[in-house]
Amino acid sequence: NAGVMQNPRHLVRRRGQEARLRCSPMKGHSHVYWYRQLPEEGLKFMVYLQKENIIDESGMPKERFSAEFPKEGPSILRIQQVVRGDSAAYFCASSPGVESAQHFGDGTRLSIL
């Protein structure tokens, strides 16, 4: 998955802590998407951002979850006051345009103790 960089690859948090997941899109890509994958499931859309703007957050829980894609720096998915049910693999994808195919990073595996 050359190009889309996600870190950390693995993140362990205790219940109630905050989790911050970072995504740097491929060079030249200004569209970023976040997805969540539970074991043995397909990926589920969470949020779509384009530099400094949230375009579609229809798949993101209304509470505790937020996302940003600042003018400079990576996109951040933040989960506040994590609970056990937040344990999942979180993938970021990027594309150069809204009609272009999305390319994925290798994900962040979040484990909640």
Next chain:
Amino acid sequence: GQQLNQSPQSMFIQEGEDVSMNCTSSSIFNTWLWYKQDPGEGPVLLIALYKAGELTSNGRLTAQFGITRKDSFLNISASIPSDVGIYFCATNQAGTALIFGKGTTLSVSS
């Protein structure tokens, strides 16, 4: 919400065999994408289809966009051990969020 139905859920084949899997929907879409995911990694785009009836090949992989725009299939010819993984179909809803099927897990024995 809209769902993509992938079948079969899993396949166990011998090296050298051909493989076929498909994806159906009750809705019409303008794009069909096929991704492969290896353990611990993100999905990798294999083939993208943008036109009803389109047939596209990528090495030993061939995919077709169904004429009704409600289905797609992926064929792998002469399978090899590194074909092992989970294959997902996906499509675009309103050109933004991808909807994924639940995947077909492929196992290849040599």
